[in-house]
Amino acid sequence: MPPRHHDIADDLRRQITSGRLQAGERLPSEVALAERYAVSTVTLRHALAVLQGERLVEKIHGKGNFVRRAPRKIMYVGGWGTLDPLTATGPALHITVRSATVSARGSLAALLMVPTGSPLAELSCLSLDGETPQGLARIYTPRDLAPAGVLDHDPARREALARFAVVGPPPAAIRETVCARSATPDEASALKIPSATAVLAVTRVATDFTGRITEAALLAFPGDGVDAVFTSHHVINERHPSP
Template identity: 30%
Template sequence: MTPSGPSSNVTPSRRIAEDLRAAIKAGHLAPGEKLPSERTLAERYGAARNTAREAIRLLAEEGLVTARHGSGVFVRESQRLLRFGSDRYARAHRETGLTPFRLEAKRQGMEARIEVAAITRERPPQDIAERLAVPTDEASVLHRENHYFADDEPVQVVSTYLRWDEAQDTPLTQPRTGKDGIYGRLEELGHIMTRVRDEITARMPTPAEAAVLDLPSGVPVIEVLHTSLDQDGEPFEVSRYVHRADRTGLLYELPVE
């Protein structure tokens, strides 16, 4: 890798970043390979070390490199992608005895793990309250927060909200909800899922989400706000899925009416 020619329209840090980016894209710097040190880059480009540091920061924000404390900066390894399809709530999948996440992980040869982070009664956020038609000024929902791992790597945080007046005094308040999970218990309460609505956005993570998902700098999240509707068209469960955007894809196959 040799420095490119100077350009009056490009700052020194961006010129260094452009050269490193090109080397990564071309495979001259392979996944897992260590980048030259800040000192080496500064000497190579006749620049200050803080200029080289800024160039590396730019690459980290793009998700191209990651820093390992005490070891250096490395080209990020390509990640296997978990794809969640529009059929993930199909009743036929329940016959496998696996949750949608465990089934998807198994299909791709990954080991799934789910940690129940919290189960609390609380006041709902405004968007959740609107979809469940519950008040925001009282503890009207049960909130279940789970953290999901594939091959021990964190890939998503799921916050599920249920009406408290339905969930109280049921297994829904416990870490283990029994056969068929929460949807099995909700069916027992009279809610059979017949339709879903997913609202999908991309954004940068909150500090708490970045910590749980162990996100490298610059990697966004995909948020899916999922609403389950029953046989009467009534919303009965809302879940906020926060996915690592570098590890997750969404696949929807829908009829055209």
Template identity: 45%
Template sequence: MASRYQHVADDLRRLITTGALSVGERLPAEQELASRYKVSTPTLRNALEVLQSEGLVEKRHGSGNFIRRPGQRITYANDRHEARQSPVAGAAVSVSLETALVEADAQLSLLLAVRAGSPLAEYAFISHQGTSPRSLARVYVPHAVARLGVPEVNDSPWGDSVRQLLSGAGVRVTATTERVTARFPTAWEAHTLHISTRAPVLAVERTSTDASDRVVEAALLVLPGDRTEALFTKRSVTQELEAAG
């Protein structure tokens, strides 16, 4: 037997899929919706979290819950220069960048093979479609590797422009390792991406090394699970030899 929050989610989903609620429309306040469905506010929030995890509703902190355009997906490819976003009708995708000087915490110390407290340049890329965040990428470069300037912001949300700065500084990346996991977002990640803390995300931990196996760059990527697909391509030995030639 379906629970009360599932009944509420089913009815709101019906209103969204039939067009009774339009894309971009703001839902009534949670207390008003709870009163309308004769449920408690926590029950109503559980129903909204179901719809958020399905990508039908987006919670904008401080503004409320909005109907989100369905089918917006972003493709993460294992080839950095082929990573791309699937074409989506509607507002254009934009990428913003914030930079900071940080110290390596325990996680970054292990990831970058540096001492805890070592100075790092942090580059935070956030992609949006309209007002809707689509991905978060934080790229780190140890000062011991290179002291880089501010990269140009291009169409790539994965921090490819940091790789270009490294190349310009004479740092050559020879290998990249990516570890992909599914998990729930932290409170900060959920707030940044306008998703529920119970909406699964695709987390990518990326490290790049030079010819001496020194880690020269690391990145932490967080992609909402309801709007992301991962694409992994492996070239044959013949293709690799042709590319090398």
């Protein structure tokens, strides 16, 4: 016999998928649901955790559990590093940005190929659709290469930040590594998803014409909330006969 919390999750799932519980609707309190199903609140929370993992229910701190709206997909355009909200229906995403100066440590120092302890400009960007996080970006650049105004949120940089684009001068080359993996604890917390949820992770590195790394970005998107498109352009060299 399956555990009791699976039966409860199945019943709530049927109510959600049938439309009896509408998107955005607040569920009864956990105490009320526990009484309805004649179980402990611990068992009830296990059932809700199943639905949260399926992204059918979301818990908003201080407000309760709500039927999650269908995830709105966004488009990540590779080759330049752009989060393109214009490809999605509905209003544009809202972006929150935090900036700081940090020291390069461990894998971050290795990624940027700078000595440990080197000062870096850090931009943490979170895209939101209403109150639902859609993507997280942590963008790093050596402090001496940080464009003027980046740490002060210069309006001239807002467009780049709002689109998770490269914030410095146009690079000579961009390398992007993409993988699907489980969210880290920090990513799960920022994106408000269970830690076992799959995310699409992009590591983007920009270099200048000397080969120096000018920027590294670590991006993470809930796996069911993003499409990634990468386009390669091939240049054909035509040979002309000698005179």
